[in-house]
Each structure stands twice: as C-alpha cells, then as structure tokens.
Amino acid sequence: MLQRIIDFSLGNRLLILVAAVLLMGAGYLAYTRLPVDAFPDVSPNLVQVFTVTDGLAPEEIEKYVTFPVEAAMTGLPGVEKVRSLSNFGLSVVNVYFADGMDIYFARQIVGERLQEAREQIPDGFGDPQMGPISTGMGLVLFYYLDDATGEYTLEELRTIQDWLVKFHLQTVPGVTEVLGIGGYERQFQISVRPDQLVRYDITLDEVISRIRSNNLNVGAQFIEKNSEEFIVRSEGLATGRDDLRSIVIKTVHGTPVYLADLAEIEIGGAIRRGLQSRNGRGEIVAGQVIKLFGTNSSAVIQRVEEKLAEINSILPEGITLKPYYEQKSLVQAASRTVTSALIQGILLVAIVLLIFMGGFRPSLVVALSLPFSVLFTFLLMGRFGISANLMSLGGLAIAIGMLVDGTIVMVENIDRRLRLAPPDQSRLRIISRACGEVGRPIVFAIAIIILVFVPLFTLQGVEGKTFRPLAYTVAIAMLGSLLFSLLLAPTLSSMLMRSSRKQGEDDEGAGEPRVVRWLQVPYRPVVGFFVRHRPAAILVAVVLLALGAVILPRLGSEFTPKLREGTIVVRLTMPPSISLTQSQATTRIVERRLMAIPEIKEVVSRIGRGEVGAHTDPINSAEMYVVLQPKDKWRVKGGQETVENLIREELGNVPGVLVNLTQPIEMTVDELLEGVRAELAIKIFGDDLETLKDKADEVAAVVGDVAGAADVQVDQVDGTPQLLLRIDRQAIARYGLNVDDVQSVIKAAVGGETAGQIYEGIRRFDILVRYAPEARSTADAIAEILITAPSGAHVPLDQLVSIREIIGPRQITREDNQRFITIQCNVVGKDIGSFVDEAQEVIATKVDLPPGYLVTWGGQFRLQQEANRRLMVVVPVTLLFVFLLLFGNFGSLRNSLLILLNIPLALTGGIVGLWLTGQNLSVPASVGFIALFGIALENGMVLVTYFNQLVQKGISIDEASVRGSCQRIRPVLMTATTTALGLLPLLFSHGTGSEVQKPLATVVVGGLLTSTILTLLVIPAFYKWFAIRVEKES
C-alpha cells in the first residue's frame, strides 16, 4: 500500500508539486486570517442574562426576577448548569452550555425562553437582557476621558462618553459592546419638598402623572393646502429645566401652582453602583470595549485604536481618550514569544540538518518539510477554528524538531541508497525502493507520536481548553510531516538529490559527514563495552531509574503555572455593608499608597459596576489597573512577579481591606467559572436562608473536627444592613389605605420614580422625581414621610409601618433552581477520599437536616478525581495502542517491549531537568513527558529496526548491536538534537507565556538527553534479550 502511494507520487511529480504549492498557498492565506489571541480562551460556554431593577433588595430580585428567568432556562438542549446571583438591584443568571455548542444557537434558544420569562416578571421589575456576545477574554481595551481643561463636570464627561464616544466605537467591526462607567449619568432631578405637597394638598403621585402628561409630541396626519400636503405635528416635549419648572401641577382659584413651587429642579447625576477613579486624585469617566465572540483580538484592537484617534479629533477641546489597558500588547507579546521560538527553532534545526546531512541538497529537502507542515497546520487550524495563540503555536514550536524526523529518515535512506546504487540504475526506482524500506516505520513512528498526545484530548475544564489546542496542532503538524515525507520527500529527492559521485561500500562511516564520523570514534568502544558487559548496562539503567524515583517525590506540584499577562490588577475587597462613599475614600487611600511606589506610573480603579454587561461587581469591590513605568526605571530587576512582590510589600496591610494581586483576564475568567478554589466544597441546598446558614455553620463545626480538615470556611451570605419597613395592616386599614398606596410613596419618595425623559436631540435623559435629600436620607426622615389618606388626613409613615434595621443577605446565589450555601475546606495530611467518607458519616449522625435540604460534595478534588480516573483508563489504553503499533511494525513482542523500555529511561531525564531548574510537576510538564514518550519511542524504533535488518542478514546479535548502533548514530542523534534544539528557544525564553512552555521544554530537553544516551548505550546492550529469533528459527 505504502509502496503504491510512493510510486504514485513519484509517477505524478508535477501534480504532487502543484498540489503542494496550492496547499501551502492556502495555508498562508489561512494564516493571515487566523484569529490571534494571547491564550486559548478558557471561559465556559455560557449565556448570561442580566436584569437591572433599581433599588430592589436581593430577596425581591430573586423572587420577582431571577426565579422566572431561571425557571425558563431549564430543559433547554445542551444546558449543563444554571447558576444565578441576586444582588442589590441586579439579577444575573448564567446559563452554562456544553462545550462546543454554537454560541449563536445557544443565545437564540435562551432568547426564545426569555420571552416567556418576561411575561412572568411583574411590570416595572426590569427587563431581562442577554449579555454581550463575548467571552471572558472579550474585554480588549479600557480607556478613560482625560480632561486637560478641568472644566468639565463628571456628568458632562459621562454624557460625552455615552452619547458620542460609545456610538462611534460601537460601529467598529468586531466590537460588540462599549460600556460606560464612572461619573454620573445626566438626569433631570425633581426634588420635591414634602411640606409644599401638604401645603397645596397635592400627592407625589399627582406630581408624577402631571409631569408625564405635560411632556409629549404628537403627529396629526396632514392637511392639504394649494395642492401640497402639510404634515401636522404638535410639539409639547419639555426641552429642559425651564419647561419642567413651568409645568402646572394644580390650579387653585385661577392661581396656578407650578412644579417650581413644589420642587427644586436640577440637572444632576443618576444613582450609581460604581465609579472610576485615578491616581488618588479623584473621579474619572471611563469606557470598556468588548470584542465580539470569535473575532481577531489584535485586528479589533487595531481598529479600535484607529477609531479612538479619529474620535479624539472630534472631541471638545482639551478632552482626549486615553487607553489604560489593552490586550494587544499581551497578544503581541505572547505571539512574539512563540513565533520567535518557532523561527529560532527552525533555524537551529536547519543548522543541525546541514551539519548532520553533510550536504546542502538533502538538507534542503528535509528543511522544506518545515514550511509545508507548518502551513498545512495553519490551513487545518483555520478549518477547525483553532485560534493562533500561545498554546496552539506553542504546539508547533514543540513539534518543529519532530516534523523533520520522518523526512530525515526518508532522505537519509534515499541518500544512502543513491550512494550505494550503481550509476546505471534508474534513480526513480532507487528512490522508490529506498522510500518503501523506511515508509512503514515512519508511518508507525508518526502514528505513535500522534497517539501519545491522545490523553491530552481527554483533559477537561480549564486545563482541557488550555492544552487541547496544543495537542491539536501537534497532531495536525505531525500529520502534515507524514504527508510530506511520504508524498513530497520522494518527489523532491528525485528532483534535487544527485546520485553519488563516487561509489562506496556499505561500510559504516563511508559518505557520512565528518561530524558523524568524528562522533563514531569514541562511541564505538563505549557501546562495545556495554554490549560485552551487559550487567553494566543494567546497572546504569537501574541507577538512573533509581535516581528518577528518588527525585520524583521531591518535586513540588502545581496545576498549571500562572500565565503572566503583563498587567497587574490590585483587587480590593471591602466589607459587604460598605457605602459607595466610603468605598471611594478607601480606594483613594490605596491609590495614593500605590502611587508612592516609584515603579508605578498610573493607577486606574473601578469600583463596583457601570453599565451592565461585563461586570457584576458590588460596590465593595475595587479593581485597580496598575500601569508600570518602563523597565529601566525600576529599582528591581526581573519580571512581573518581582514587581508584584514589591507592590505587595510596599502596599502593606490596608486596614479593613482584603488585597489581592491578580490579572485582568485571569480575574474575568475566574468570575465566569465561579468555581470553588478549595479542594472540597460541601454545598447545602435548601429554601430558607436562615436555616441554610445555621446548618452550614453546624456542618462546618462538625467537619472542622474531622482529622485533616483545614481552612474550613462557610460562605458569608449575610452582611448587608437593611432598613426594613413592614406594613402594619391594621394601621393602614384604620386610615382606609392600601398597601400599594403606602409603598408607592415609599418607592417614589425615597428611591425616586422616573417620570418620562427629556430629549436633547436623540440624547435622552430621565426625569427623576424624588423627595428632597433632607426629607429622605435618614431613617428618622423616612419615618416622617407623610402619606395622604383618602379622608385627606396626612399620616406619618411610622404610624403605618414598623421600621427595623436588620442585616440581610448581601446576595443570594442559586444553582439548579435552588438556593445553596457552600462550606469550603482543604484536607491536609490525609487521603481526601477517606476524609470525605468520614465527614459524610459525621454529618449524617450529628447534623439534623430538615426535609428538603440536600448536601452535595464537590470541589477541585472531584475534578481531579475525575481527571485521574479518566487518565487511569486513557493512559494504559494509549500505551496498549502504542504497543500494538509497535507490534504491528516489528511483528515481535520482544522488540516492542524493548522499545517501551525507552519510556522510563526518558522520564528520568525529564524529572532531573525539572529538579535542577527548580520547577514543579504540572500539567505542562506532563504534556512534556507525553511528547517525550513519542520521541523516545521513535529513537528506539530507528535502532531496533536496523538491528533486526542486520540480524536478518545473518550477523550475530552482539555484532549487529555494535555495528547497527554506530551506523544509526546519525538518525538517532539527528532526531534527538533537532527536537531538543527546536525547543531550546522556549527553554530560555522570558517572554509572555514562557512560564507555561518552559516546564514542557525542560522535560523534553532533559528527557532527550538521558533517553538518547541510554538509547545509544542500553538498548544495544539489552537487544540480545529482546532480539527476534532469526538465527534459531532459520
């Protein structure tokens, strides 16, 4: 079969060449269109539904808004989980879909169900909207409005942001949303003086309805006049404060009572749940640009930046838009890291080729496999929608060295055959024969490399999303290299490679480049020694294995090393009960402390949330984006981590504030994942918040007593003070009032009621009617609010309601349509499985749960257990398949086992490499081990295949071992050095993202060192015990 393929390609050389050129062209085209990201997007596949209901407490949000939305989302196809969060004034429902489901389809079915949910939500309780079509990595650029004149108010700046900047930016292709935050949204505020209401005997309701009915434009069709039509329209819209002032609320004896007689009319800022500040000097107005799902980050940012420059030219004098965070530099840095590694790798590989191949022409054939495989990979990446990022390109960088292996073997054999063949023989036939000889092992070797990456495809969650692109590109690239070596290498060889000028014997060393001959001189006696003294070989192997076994437990472990994004975010968490004013004051203090650190150039903070869509943070949380000075002004040398430590140290403890250092993407993705960071998460589901809290405390106490429990922590669910006004039904009955009569006054007087809009062109601003601040801003003032009874009597509120200050929930979280509370816990010095068993037992005996309350167990340990369980199946199965492939290749159980022996020998080098460089065992390191297996197996195969060939010729096993090793030192060293050198740039890279690639490269390079030495020394020695039985059988 293989021979037929090779013959076909040799017979249709032009066709093959044209096809290859076309394919490479298509690959290049795909490359220019590949979306470029910094990292693989690990955000879950979810659709968010936001509902803003100003002024409603978490309990009411949950009851009236969250529940109907949540209920509508159950039973949708592909939904994995529905989580919700009911906060003050905001409901967020996260609908998690299965990975791989089309986001637009998901949004469409959510949209359909939202229609149902809207009908269930009472009027005036908000309108649920889907979040932006984006992911956790969609926040690509943040900017603020810099006012050099200092003359603009925050409210004017916000108007510029919302009505000028935003609209222009939203037209940029690839931008799905622009969210404003900071400053104040312009609003016409009507601050009603309650004593004037009493004086003129007017209710607040009447004021609101009067304003509404005095602010209108109508159209009244048209009239005909002299054969022309005149459109009739009537203008009655209020255009500003003066129009509002002169709205007549009531007429007494012909004397009008104007709105201005009852209220102050001002242009002010709307109620807000967040703000932006900068450098400890005060508030600013900012905006966030969100990228559309699936678009090319760098291209979108590029276009946004161009647009920003354009907008800057039309903004009022003195105002400029200043970006303070953009993902472009990160994307560029990450792709610079991998592309430079890629290019350096290619160069290094090419040099190795030149040295070992000993000729320009064969080297060229081999080197050509690199662009072909790489472009082939880009083509398929484009087809499969894999973005170019740190991991996918990293996969290519890893594969660089392996891509040439198949072709090396092929070309080396062709080279040898051409040299050996008599000059009169047809070149095509020689090449065809040469290719046929090695075709089979090449297919098997590449198949094995692809196969060992299979376990990576089974990784789930964040790790899966991070490393799967890498596995994909490696597999695709290897496939490309296989195509090249089978189809193109013979063709190209036939065109480029010449027959040998001089004939030579099939003698080792003849025709070999000088380097190889030079290496063979010391190698031959050494391998001879080991073949003669096999116990020495065993000793070496055992010592190395033992070394690995000793070092392995000393290695630390971590899940995945943190990716450095290059931007530091200082995150403040303040008490949940904090007011925005205090939150701002505290943030300002921290900003000033940060600005005192010389490395920091600028600090831009966001407190709470602005326009809904990207963040749902409450006002007790502040995120401070730190802009650093250029590196040469730092007092310390090093990367992001050093500065982070410096900041941590110099910022010190901030009283009353929890300070965390994080990074923009990390933070956003974590928020979307909403996972529990502890090993163990015990969730109690149930209805009553009090009961949940009590039971959670009980469970925490019980679990805390179980040996091995550490850091037991119950979710803080309460913590927001409430002023609870409970209607006294008896009291309102005496005055003939309805609950609604009282509540509508409470809502309008204290919270405010929107009474229409003022239009300024197409800009529209709310008219908010509310009591004057002194009549509503304290509990005492609220108690004095007068309610007008049907009899005309004015009754103070505290005669109708009971007023209590209580501590209410700060937010209500739900999962699977139920409220829940989480108890987190880590386990120290004990096996987590038995800990869970024990804890489950004590909870069952000691905690009495009411009916309807459910306890579930989860956390990181569950994910890890699942991952481990999967790997326990996948790894042996993979190895079995590798074994079967080997067996298929050699037709010998013994040979196959000998080659498998390479694996542990290779591991040792990887482990030692990690240990020497002080790195931990981590997922990328594991990926490195996996790659290592493939390469080690390949090397073993090359040697053993040749031994077998020699043995079949009738040469004794010992002789075959030594001679074979010496002759095959070239391909073995070449495949090993190309792979190792291809990775070398990653090993020494300090660029963005190198922290993930480094452990991988360390393992492969370290492993290759030991594995190559051992392949060359131990395998020949062991070959005797694993050799095919040619002699005895024949």
Add this chain to the structure above:
Amino acid sequence: MNVFNVMRPFSRSALALLWVLSLLTAATGPISAFAAEDEHAHDEENPRTVSLTPEEQREFGVEIAVAGPAEIVQTLQLPGEVQVNGNRLAHISPRFPGIVTKVGANIGDKVTHGQALAVIQSDQSLSNYEIKTMISGTIIDKHLTLGEAITREATAFVVADLSTVWVDITVFQKDLPRIKVGQQAVINGGHGMPVATGTISYLSPVIDEATRTALARVVLPNPQGGWRPGSFINADVMVAAFPVEVAVPRTALQGMEEQDVVFLKTPAGFVPSPVTIGRKGRDLVEITAGLEPGQEYVSRAGFTLKAELGKDSFGEGHAH
C-alpha cells in the same frame, strides 16, 4: 487490568507502565497550594483587637474622643402653619343695613382703636353712621365697596392685631405623649425667613376627626410682620433635655453581629465593646453600659476598624 496481565512476564515493563501512571496522576493530582493565604494583621491572642499606626489613623480619618457627660437633647420635627392670633382679631360689621357712602380704609392699612373705617347710610333712619374698629391692628380683609347695599350679616372688615401670631403645630397621634405645654419650639419658615423660638402654650384637648391630629400652639411675637398668617413652617419641638453621664456621637456607634459596639482605645489596640444605648438625641446617644467616663473611644471612622476585624470573612464572598 488486562493490560498488566499481558505484561506480567515482563515485570520491568509493567513497572515502567506503573511509573508512567503514577507520574501522570501526580502531575494532575490534588494541589493544596490553592489554600488562600490570609493576612493576620491583628493580634493572635485576642482576635478582636485592631492595631493601626498613627499614620493609618490619619489616613482613614479615625478620631479619638474621651467619654464624658453631655446633655442629650431630644427634638421632634412637626409641620405647622402660621395663623392669625384668634384672640387679637376683630370682625367689623355694620350695626344697621344700609348703603355704603364712604370707605375710609383699605386692606393692609394700619388702624388704631376707634378709628372710623367707613360711613353707611342706614336704611331705617337714612342717617349716616360710621363703623369703627374695635382694636388697633391691620385690616386683613374688607368686604364692602362704595354704594353697596350692605346687610347686617356681612363682615365689612377684618382687623387683626399682627403684633403676635399663632403658630399651629400639627401633632400626630404617635407623638402626642411627648408633646407638653411649656416645651420650647424652634419655628423655621424656610425660604430665608428668620428662625424664632417660642413656647407651646396650648395643646388641643381633642383630636381632629378628619386628619387624626392634635394641635399645639405657640404664640409668636411678630413686630416686623414677617410671620405672615398662612405660611407653612416646621417646628422643632424640644421634647426633652437631660444631662447624662456618658454620651457619644452617633458616628461612634457600629453594628457588629446585630449588636451596637463602640471601639475603645487600649494600649494593645482598638477593641470593640458592646454597649447598651439609653436615650437617643439628635446627634448624641446616651451609653448606659459598655463605656465608662474617661475611657478613650473612637468617635469617627470606626467602620475601618470593624472592617479590619471582619476581613477574614469577606474574602471568599465575592460573586461565589
């Protein structure tokens, strides 16, 4: 395990396999490094003590005061209206019906006792007679014009002595027990009007059936005439004033675990002390237990201290 059965004869390979497995599971194994590290800024022995450096106190605006006696003033703010002093009002009516032949006074005129205001020709005697004011004061209403046939029932003039006015304060049912005759009230008309102080001289014995409110009255001198009857006012009635041994400003109180606390300054740091609140004034509250006279306490920005104490609990709270 079939995989291993096949390999049993070759124990080395099986061993290698096991090693591979253990490696992979170790690499993806449980990681306890995720455990959040907590900053313990406060004293380990007494977890309820907070220490702040003097700079931090300044930064966060923490103010210290010494507990001591103070006077607590309790006030009630009530709506009211300026009325004409009903005791100093005269309705001037004609003695006999007739025709008005002369009008000698207008609204707003100041008149003195006995001054003639108009002349009327009596229908009965056809003789002219003067109608005179019975008090000195200001004409606040006038219901006759020249030539008008006026009847006896008509009120021709209303003369009020505006040198004093009544301020009628609306007292809601719930506040009645606390309002007493003799209490001081600060009358504020707003709109730039001067503020006046008066004494409640009357409290209505019955409650209005329509409005369910009672009426408290302050008589205010009105030499300038600034208190115009009909104006709405707010009255701050001082319902009680008493000296107490320990009082703190409201800003000193913090709620912790549904309890009111005041932070005490001790040599070890700031310690929250649960307090019992006595009577509350407008700005000050009486402390009956938990704070001794002479003790130093935090009078402002205690929130920061409370936040520092509760810091550990709000760590994991965000959005989970």
